[in-house]
Amino acid sequence: MKKFFSLMAAMAILLSVTAFVGCSDDSKRSKYTIEGTLDAANRTINAKMELDFYNDTQSELETLAFHLYPNAYKEGGSLTGADTSAAFSQGKSFGGIDVSGVTVDGKEARFEIEGDIMTVAIPAVMPTQRTSVSMNFSVLLPQAAHRLGYLEGKYNLGNWYPVLCAFDTEWKTHPYYVFGDPFDSTVADYRVSLSYPEELKAVSTGGVGENGVLNVSADNVRDFAVVIGDFNIKSANVNGIKINYCTEGEEDYTPLITEAITFFSDMFGNYAYKEYSVVKTAFYSGGMEYPALCYISDVLDEKAAEEVIIHETAHQWWYAAVGNDQVNEAWLDEGLTEYSTTVFYEKHPDYGVKRESRIADSLTSYSLYCEIYAHGEQQPMRKCVGDYVNNAEYTFNAYVRGQIMLDSTRILIGDGAFFDGLKLYYKLYSGKVAKAEDFVGAMEKASGRNLQSYFEGWLSGKAHLYSVS
Ligand SMILES: [Zn+2]
Structure with missing residues (x-):
């Protein structure tokens, strides 16, 4: 998703701050x-x-669970409140989804729906086995x-x-x-x-x-x-x-x-x-x-x-x-995507958007956001989206801090290692689900450096950005 952030957005927060004291085979x-x-x-x-x-897990399964996302649009659903x-x-x-006639391997099956999750009982399926x-x-x-x-x-x-x-x-x-x-x-x-x-x-x-x-x-x-x-x-x-x-x-x-x-x-x-x-x-x-x-x-x-x-x-x-797990590691796709956009602009000067100005805007707005929202404290990027108290907190930490971290990483390890690291990350995890440590591992391999504590500082919120003021 694309969210817009800006100094104006940070100022808007100031005005309303009282409102919130797999496998590819x-x-x-x-x-x-x-x-x-x-x-x-x-x-x-x-x-x-x-x-x-296809059971690609390591576990014997006796249920399958499905997201019924349209039920979030029902009256009382998570998106309507x-x-x-x-x-x-x-x-x-309002919207919603009704499910009926559930069968497993041709036989009528028991199923339960609670909110937007449906659980279907199945005869035990071992790893690498299939069921329909x-x-x-x-x-x-x-x-x-x-x-x-x-x-x-x-x-x-x-x-x-x-x-x-x-x-x-x-x-x-x-x-x-x-x-x-x-x-x-x-x-x-x-x-x-x-x-x-x-x-x-x-x-x-x-x-x-x-x-x-x-x-x-x-x-x-x-x-x-x-x-x-x-x-x-x-x-x-x-x-x-x-x-x-x-x-x-x-x-x-x-x-x-x-x-x-x-x-x-x-x-x-x-x-x-x-x-x-x-x-x-x-x-x-x-x-x-x-x-x-x-x-x-x-x-x-x-x-x-x-x-x-x-x-x-x-x-x-x-x-x-x-x-990636967009619920618990939202920065991993949004931060990378936001920074990829910056790199596109950097390499296509005809569009008139400079890398330096996008990073400077990110730093200014993030610092201002922290001053206004968190009394100068930096915030963790490693956070479940359900724990963010508002959209601004999510946007500034997943997108904006993510982008600043990646630009900082590029300066630290150099352009060659940084882009080699991204290529390696894509090659290793395309068609799969990557975690933060997989991204860090790809950057370490490409740069030949230990980056554990560096990334930990960013993800935990302990690394302080310099204040533009
Ligand atoms: Zn996005």
Whole structure:
């Protein structure tokens, strides 16, 4: 996701401060097959899903757990109780998901739904074994400019189907927190077939639909999103990758998208998918990343849209290909993505944005934020998104402090080691879920230096930035 920060944002906090005294081997992946229909008049998706589950954990499993993210949009759900007014400009509107007819290996199965988590009982499945789970589901889209929602003729299907939870020593059943992009999933293969009104266009993680039918596949992806609307689709090709820019307007960002895909491929390693789509849609804040697809908000001015496109495209490397636990280590994708945006601008001076000024802005706004919010204290980056007290705390620590830390690391170990470290990190963890120590390890290997205490200082909040005052 792209959040904007600025000195103005830090000042806005001052004014309101009293308010807050996996595995990429084909044979070892789970496979989703989803067949459904968009009932446009009723803002509803009716679908059948089969998950051919591969047990890539070290544990014998007797349950499978799924996130039912659409239930966060139910009355009383985690997204409706918080201040999400920017997304619900039409007033209150609710969504949700109903699941029925759950079977395991063809036999009716017991399942329980609590909030936005569904647990399905299965006969014991040993590591490396498979089992097949089927279900019907029906999703009601809220009238909202959110990851999931319908507004002004555009249907955003983000996090819309039952998504298998990540597994650590047990299923990770975190709620759909309001702050951050609270998602954590392993890669899988998808076959998705979705029908929709013929006069509209559908674009997805697996590509573009035709004549009212989306019939696509996407392998080795950690999520699958779709956007449907009355779009003009502008396309280009770069190094065998098809690029789509989808808009209701006339503007064309395919040159910028092509430049970003080419640049990040050169800097970090080849783009991981066969297609990439950027969709201008109803979205309340900046943009939102999914594998091989991103949203950008339809209310951005030209300069902001440009920055969001660069940022969301960098997420194809940091979040989509190299996954991370976005709930507990949000800086790992957001900090890297924000800094990748800075490096893009640095190497493309025609856009008129300097590395030095982006870092100086980050330092100034972060220092001001700490002065105002935390009485001069620095804050930890290693924090669950559910523990942030407000959006500003999340944004300044995951994005802004993340970016400052990475620029500081680059100065410390030098450009050669820093970019070698990023290439190594991408090579080692593409298609997997990386942790902070994996990132630190890649930087240590590339630089030949012990960086444990250096990174610990940043992540724990003990490393002090110098004050610009
Ligand atoms: Zn982001």
